Each structure stands twice: as structure tokens, then as C-alpha cells.
Amino acid sequence: MSALNQLLGASKPILLDGAMGTMLMDAGLESGDPPEEWNLIHPERILEVHRQYIQAGSQVILTNSFGGTSYRLAMHNLQDQVGELNRAAAQLARTEADQAPHLVLVAGSMGPTGQLLEPVGELVFEDAVEAFAEQASGLAAGGVDLFWIETMSDLGEVRAAVEGIRRVSDLPISATLSFDTHKHTMMGVDPLQAVESLEALDLALLGANCGTGSDELIEIIQLMATADPDLPLVAKANAGVPQVEAGEVVYNGTPEVMADYAVRVYQQGARLIGGCCGSTPDHIRAMAEAFNQTD
Amino acid sequence: MEEINIQEMDSEEILELMQEDLYDGYKEEIIAEVKELLDRGMPPYEILTEGLVAGMDIVGVDFRDGILFVPEVLMSAKAMKGGMNVLRPLLAESDAPKQGVVVIGTVKGDIHDIGKNLVAMMLEGAGYEVINIGINNDVESYLEAIEEHQPDILGMSALLTTTMPYMRTVIEALKEEGLRDDLVVLVGGAPLNDAFAEDIQADAYCRDAAVAVDTANKFMKIKRGS
Numbered sequence: 001m002s003a004l005n006q007l008l009g010a011s012k013p014i015l016l017d018g019a020m021g022t023m024l025m026d027a028g029l030e031s032g033d034p035p036e037e038w039n040l041i042h043p044e045r046i047l048e049v050h051r052q053y054i055q056a057g058s059q060v061i062l063t064n065s066f067g068g069t070s071y072r073l074a075m076h077n078l079q080d081q082v083g084e085l086n087r088a089a090a091q092l093a094r095t096e097a098d099q100a101p102h103l104v105l106v107a108g109s110m111g112p113t114g115q116l117l118e119p120v121g122e123l124v125f126e127d128a129v130e131a132f133a134e135q136a137s138g139l140a141a142g143g144v145d146l147f148w149i150e151t152m153s154d155l156g157e158v159r160a161a162v163e164g165i166r167r168v169s170d171l172p173i174s175a176t177l178s179f180d181t182h183k184h185t186m187m188g189v190d191p192l193q194a195v196e197s198l199e200a201l202d203l204a205l206l207g208a209n210c211g212t213g214s215d216e217l218i219e220i221i222q223l224m225a226t227a228d229p230d231l232p233l234v235a236k237a238n239a240g241v242p243q244v245e246a247g248e249v250v251y252n253g254t255p256e257v258m259a260d261y262a263v264r265v266y267q268q269g270a271r272l273i274g275g276c277c278g279s280t281p282d283h284i285r286a287m288a289e290a291f292n293q294t295d
Numbered sequence: 296m297e298e299i300n301i302q303e304m305d306s307e308e309i310l311e312l313m314q315e316d317l318y319d320g321y322k323e324e325i326i327a328e329v330k331e332l333l334d335r336g337m338p339p340y341e342i343l344t345e346g347l348v349a350g351m352d353i354v355g356v357d358f359r360d361g362i363l364f365v366p367e368v369l370m371s372a373k374a375m376k377g378g379m380n381v382l383r384p385l386l387a388e389s390d391a392p393k394q395g396v397v398v399i400g401t402v403k404g405d406i407h408d409i410g411k412n413l414v415a416m417m418l419e420g421a422g423y424e425v426i427n428i429g430i431n432n433d434v435e436s437y438l439e440a441i442e443e444h445q446p447d448i449l450g451m452s453a454l455l456t457t458t459m460p461y462m463r464t465v466i467e468a469l470k471e472e473g474l475r476d477d478l479v480v481l482v483g484g485a486p487l488n489d490a491f492a493e494d495i496q497a498d499a500y501c502r503d504a505a506v507a508v509d510t511a512n513k514f515m516k517i518k519r520g521s
Contacts (some may be wrong), residue, residue: 021457028396031460034406067406075406075431114406120366121409153365180485181364186409188364210409242456244494249460277456277486 003105004172004204008232013266016201016236016274017061018284019190019237020109022251024049024064034076036068039088046089050096054104056281057288060272061108062098062148065139069131071113090142099237107148107174108139110161112170112225116259117156125160131165150174150236151210151276153185154195172204174272176206176234179220180211191223209232210276214253215239216260218268225269235270237261239242239278251278255286262287303333304312310346313378317350318357320370324378331376339382340391343422351420355505363495365409372416379419381478394517398440399450400428402461407454407484410504414450414483417504418511423448434468440475440488447518448511453484463495477515483507 008016024035038046042216046064053061070079078085090108098106113131115123123270136147147169149161158175165173177185177194184190189197191208198206206229208220217237224233240253253261262273274285301309309328316324316376325347332342332347354371357363363371397418401411415427428440441449447470453459462482475496482497492500498514501507 020395020458021455025457029457030457032402034404035457072406075404114408116369116409119370129477134446182361184361186365187486188366241488242459242491243488244491249456249491 001012002172003103007103008271013262014164014272015059015288015291016059016234016272016280017050017058018239018281019174019277020049020062020064020066021114022249022278023280030290034067035064035079036066036073036089037076037078039064039085039092040081043088043092046092050093052103053284054096054100055109056284057281058274058284059103060105060107060274061093061112062107063089063093063139063142063144064109065135066111068110068135068138069113070134071115071131072111075223078236081143086135086138087142090139101160105145106143106211107146108136108142108144110135110139110147110165111151112153112157114256117160125156128157128160129164129167132161133167134164135292136165137168144171146174147170147206148207149173151178152176153178153187153189155189155194157288158198159201162203166202168229170254174205174207174234175201175203176207176209176236179208179211192227195224195229198233199215200260201222203231205230205234205272207236207270207272209236209260210238211232212232214240215267218261221270222268226249232271233264233269233270236274236276237265238276239280239283240284242278253278253283255283258273258283259286259290263290266291299326303327304451306332306335306337310349313348315347315355317347317371317374318354320367320374322374325374325378326381329381331483333381333385338391339389342378343386344381346420347375347382351375352354353416355417355508357451359474359503359505365413371407372413372420375420376416394422395443395447395511395518396426396512397448397450398425398426398428398437398444398446399452400432400437400440400455401430401452401454401490402458404461404502405453405455410454410483410485411450411452414452414501415505415509418510421508421512423511423519430446434465437465438472438474441478446478447515448481450481450483450507452482454486456486459484459486459491464499466495473498479511480516481507481510481514
């Protein structure tokens with residue numbers, strides 16, 4: 001039985017983690033610098049974020065590798081370190097997961113390349129597949145339990161990521177899209193289309209992340225659940241919307257707001273629930289407490 | 296399918312057809328229609344405004360309303376660019392009015408240029424001269440482009456929560472260089488909002504490419520004092 005099935009076996013909500021990028025900015029990451037580089041130069045800060053989420057109750061933690069394809073790392077001249085940075089990302093999360101007092105799974109985060117596939121853009125499908133395979137290979141070497149494709153807007157790019165992963169690994173795959181444009185993805189995919197199209201892929205989980213706040217994400221999950229997917233649904237909402245306070249970007253969703261969202265999105269059919277941009281260990285702890293109370 | 300012969304159509308009908316073909320993203324058809332109207336002696340500026348700009352206006356409205364999405368709009372913009380490539384040298388020769396000059400780029404650390412390119416193409420479609428300086432721009436590269444092109448408008452884009460604060464860094468640098476007051480600074484990108492734009496002292500946040508065009512037009516009107 002895979003570790004994921006072990007978690008899914010219990011008929012309870014499964015708690016994910018919150019944001020990585022905004023946490024690292026609080027820890028001193030300069031705007032514009034690549035978070036993935038910290039896997040090598042500040043590993044203790046990455047470990048600290050994972051540890052905080054586990055202590056808050058996270059049962060699945062995401063590796064610090066969202067921008068870990070060669071396409072995105074190239075901007076920082078790190079394209080030759082795809083394997084190294086992703087392996088380190090996985091190892092750091094693995095270290096904390098293995099020391100956790102409860103079962104914690106490590107999910108290898110894989111975000112979009114930032115390029116558009118042909119014919120709308122220039123990216124060749126096979127090149128995208130290879131880039132995702134390269135990233136997945138590093139994540140697998142570092143010991144992830146599953147792969148976590150996220151914040152996608154193009155179904156073709158999800159297919160490329162799944163194909164890339166399958167070239168190097170048989171581990172389970174989760175895929176979530178970001179529905180941030182009139183309840184569609186930027187590329188015009190609505191939740192029903194997403195379920196129909198993604199169910200045909202070799203996925204263990206599917207759902208929605210990021211987007212425009214928790215209320216809209218609950219609606220998206222409701223629509224996906226109505227489509228009656230065979231796969232468990234994932235919900236990872238931003239902690240509200242970004243606001244500026246004293247020069248810092250903060251998200252307006254309090255832990256209480258996110259705890260309320262967690263319970264509501266579970267009622268609407270999500271099985272795996274966490275936070276995206278702006279969510280902190282405090283948000284995850286509030287969500288954990290809310291689930292305990294509704295047991 | 297019935298072949299449409301534009302040579303048998305009157306010019307008014309061709310302009311209307313251009314709007315449909317832009318909407319559908321038919322680049323080759325747009326190029327043929329622009330050439331046909333030029334052959335008939337229609338001034339390039341009239342083809343630009345009555346054909347391309349009018350057509351992209353419709354695309355912009357449907358994009359804003361969630362009827363069209365990025366893939367369709369990019370195909371429309373590509374068709375528009377096809378027509379613009381024919382018109383541009385002719386417009387440069389003529390004394391056709393120019394809307395304004397825009398330098399636009401994605402900030403340091405951010406690879407995302409889909410939305411930014413869309414804004415660039417829509418602005419070009421609305422008659423602006425647009426200098427697109429690409430992705431991953433630090434303060435120096437913005438300043439260089441401003442020095443070289445003397446734009447009316449600076450557009451900045453960021454899609455990541457980890458890169459959006461860099462816009463403030465650029466605006467602070469503009470102030471230090473004494474350039475801020477000469478420029479209209481427009482910002483955009485998924486994680487942004489009006490409050491953020493206000494806080495970093497940009498002139499406006501533009502939710503999407505259609506809003507960017509409207510906002511640019513509004514500020515240029517103020518700038519020209521009309």
C-alpha cells in the first residue's frame with residue numbers, strides 16, 4: 001500500500017501545508033531572487049518552514065521546487081543545476097517528514113514552465129516533457145512520495161508534466177489548476193472541462209490551487225465535485241488577497257477565515273486541504289483545530 | 296465552404312470583415328484585407344483605426360467579460376500584428392497621429408510574459424509605439440530603456456508574490472533619477488490589485504490587457520491636456 005493510499009484510507013480530511021514563497025520572503029528572500037537556490041545556500045531555512053508546517057499538523061508537505069524546471073531556472077543562470085536543486089528540495093522535505101511525530105508525505109512541487117505551448121506560444125510539447133522529466137528525476141532521487149503539479153492553466157502543459165514524470169517514475173501524481181480568470185484558468189479551462197480532461201490522465205489526485213481567494217475556490221471545488229470525479233479532490237486556496245501594510249505585502253485572510261474555508265471546502269467535497277500564497281503555519285494550525293472540532 | 300472574394304466587396308464591408316477575422320485570429324486573411332484596402336487607396340491610418348483598432352476593441356471587451364481567454368486573444372493579437380507589419384512602415388512615413396510611446400517589461404526574477412505580451416500587443420493594436428523589453432528586468436534595464444526610448448508610459452508586470460515587491464524598487468529608482476513625474480507608470484499581474492499599485496505609487500493597476508488600453512488612453516488624454 002502506498003503512503004498516499006494509507007492517508008486516503010482514513011475517511012478524514014487530509015491536511016496539506018501552506019505557502020513556501022511568501023514564508024521565505026519573511027525569512028529574508030529578496031524579491032526577484034529564486035527560492036529554489038535556498039535549497040543549497042540556506043537549507044536550514046527551508047527545513048524550518050517544513051518543520052513549522054508539520055508541527056502545525058500538515059500531513060503532506062510540498063518541496064521548495066515550484067520554479068524548478070530549466071525554463072525558469074535559466075533566468076537566474078541556474079539551468080545547469082536542475083537535478084541538484086530539485087534533489088536537495090526533496091531531501092530537505094524528506095528529512096523533516098521522517099522525523100515527524102505523525103505520517104507526513106513529501107510531494108514534489110512542479111509549477112508551470114512560464115512558457116506557452118505551440119501553437120499559441122513557442123514551446124514545443126516534447127521540450128516541455130523533457131524539462132519536466134529532468135525536474136521529476138531530481139525530485140525522485142531526493143525521495144519524494146508523490147509528485148505535485150500545481151498552479152497550471154493549460155491542460156496541455158499538465159499532460160506534458162505527467163508524461164515527463166512517467167518517463168522517470170511510477171509514483172502517484174497530483175495535478176491542480178489555478179482558476180483565476182472568471183472562474184476559468186488563464187487559458188480558459190473551466191472546472192468541468194478540467195475534471196473531464198484530467199481524469200483521462202494517470203493521476204491520483206486533482207483539484208485547484210492559488211486563484212483569487214478562498215470563497216471562489218470553494219465554488220470551483222463544488223463544480224468539480226458535481227462533475228463526480230473518481231479522484232480525490234485537492235483544495236489549496238490563497239489566504240485571501242494581497243494587501244500592503246507598512247510596505248510589506250500581506251494577505252488579508254486570517255487563520256480564522258482559512259479555518260472556516262477549510263471546513264466549508266471539505267463539506268463541498270475536497271479531501272486534501274491546505275493553503276497557497278500568504279498561508280502560514282498559523283493558518284494550517286487553525287485549519288487543523290477546526291477539523292478536530294468537527295470530528 | 297464558400298470562398299470569400301474580398302475584391303468583390305466594398306471597402307466598408309472589408310473593414311467589417313476585418314473585425315470578424317481579427318476576432319477569429321485569421322492572420323493571413325487580415326494581411327490580405329489590409330493590402331486590398333491599401334491598393335484601393337485607403338489611408339493607412341484609417342485602416343489602422345477603422346479596421347485593426349476597432350476589431351481589437353471588440354476582442355478586448357470580450358476578454359474583459361470572460362467570453363474570450365488568453366489563447367483566443369493571443370491568436371487575435373497575432374493576426375493584428377500581421378496587419379500592423381504591413382501598415383507600420385506606411386504609418387511611419389505618413390503624419391498619422393501616434394497615441395504615445397510605451398516601454399513594457401516583466402520585473403526581475405519573473406519569467407512570466409504571457410500577460411505582458413498581450414498588453415503590449417493590445418497597446419500596439421490601439422496605436423501605441425510599444426518597446427517590449429521582455430522578462431527579468433532589473434532597475435538598470437528599465438532605466439536604460441527609458442533613456443533610450445523616452446516613453447510616455449512605463450508598464451511593469453509580475454506574476455509571483457515573490458517578485459511583485461520589485462516594482463516598488465523600480466519606482467523608487469525612478470524617483471531618485473528624477474524621472475517619475477515624466478512617466479505614467481502602469482502595473483499589472485495576477486497577484487496585484489489597486490491597493491498595491493497605490494501603495495507603491497504606481498499611477499494605476501490594470502487588471503487585464505483591455506483595461507490597460509483604456510487606462511493608457513485615459514492618461515494620455517490627461518497628458519495632452521484634452
